[in-house]
Amino acid sequence: MPGTGEAGAPGVDPERLWLRTDRPRKGRKPAHSRETITAAAVALADAEGLEAVTIRRVAAAVGAGAMSLYSYAPDKETLLELMVDHVTGELPTAHAPTGDWRADLKEIARLQRAHMLRHPWLPAALTVRRTPGPHTLAFLERALAVLRPTGLDGAAKLEVFAQLTAFVAGHVGHEIAQAAVSAAPERAAAELRYLTAVAGDGRHPELAEALAAPGRPLTPEATFTRFLDRLVDGLDSA
Structure with missing residues (x-):
């Protein structure tokens, strides 16, 4: 059977x-x-x-x-x-590292994001531990080569790649969900009214302060770039 x-x-x-x-x-x-x-x-x-x-x-x-x-x-x-x-197998693997590991790692993340947006089921599939097949191993090889200048040991480099992939998958999953909300204006308006009411009830001063802060570009690309910069630029102590 x-x-x-x-x-x-x-x-x-x-x-x-x-x-x-x-x-x-x-x-x-x-x-x-x-x-x-x-x-x-x-x-x-x-x-x-x-x-x-x-x-x-x-x-x-x-x-x-x-x-x-x-x-x-x-x-x-x-x-x-x-x-x-x-x-x-759609992801490119032949590109040689430039030597700027931060820029190269961010490029890998951008490739992963575009790839997952083409296949919206992929973030959910990646939440379960998968055995790397030949195409996955080829892309992993590229990422490990990018990380060589960091001086991290092998285990740490594998962790960095896993962390990066998990970040991209989580972000793309959220991005897809937000796009669904944006496609329903009445739902988006209801969420805004709700948060405004909560921020003004006096019991959530930290949230009120955060929501009152100057806004930042909220396009999917701009948001992804900000989060990615924080992640990659903070890896020196990994």
């Missing part, structure tokens, strides 16, 4: 997933490949969200029976591993 089905497996064996290539079976040539199945799952997630991705929906998208897909992805957890690494 394949994995644990849509409920997810207790864990994915990285050796089985990434070190064993798709070997052709004896007899008739397979009608599908891991690549085409993963691409179909990604297209489904891009169009309808992560919750829409099931083995049955993906099988229907490629014109196959669900049981025939289990040899490629025995459960949804494995399929998500494949999807994350598949889209990570």
Whole structure:
């Protein structure tokens, strides 16, 4: 019986997933490949969200029976591993570091943000620990090379990359949620009225002071840049 089905497996064996290539079976040539199945799952997630991705929906998208897909992805957890690494292949990895590790690290974060905005399901998928596949490892290699001038040890460099990715994923998730609010003006107006009332009730002086401070540019790009600068520029003591 394949994995644990849509409920997810207790864990994915990285050796089985990434070190064993798709070997052709004896007899008739397979009608599908891991690549085409993963691409179909990604297209489904891009169009309808992560919750829409099931083995049955993906099988229907490629014109196959669900049981025939289990040899490629025995459960949804494995399929998500494949999807994350598949889209990570879109990120450029050949750029040599400039030597300015802060600027290079910020560029990596901007690439990640644009990438996650193209695939809005990705931040949620990354909240679960994933086994790095070949594309993910290639991008990690680029990030570690960028961090070489910092003098950080290997463990610290891995932590910095994990922290940066978590920041970008969290920010993009918030950015997507805020865009949904902005698309509903009545909801945004209600939130503003609520915060104004709370700030004026006398019980939240710190909040009142913060809201009364001069405003800053609130475009998604400007907000992301401010947060990113604070994060990266504070890494000297990492």
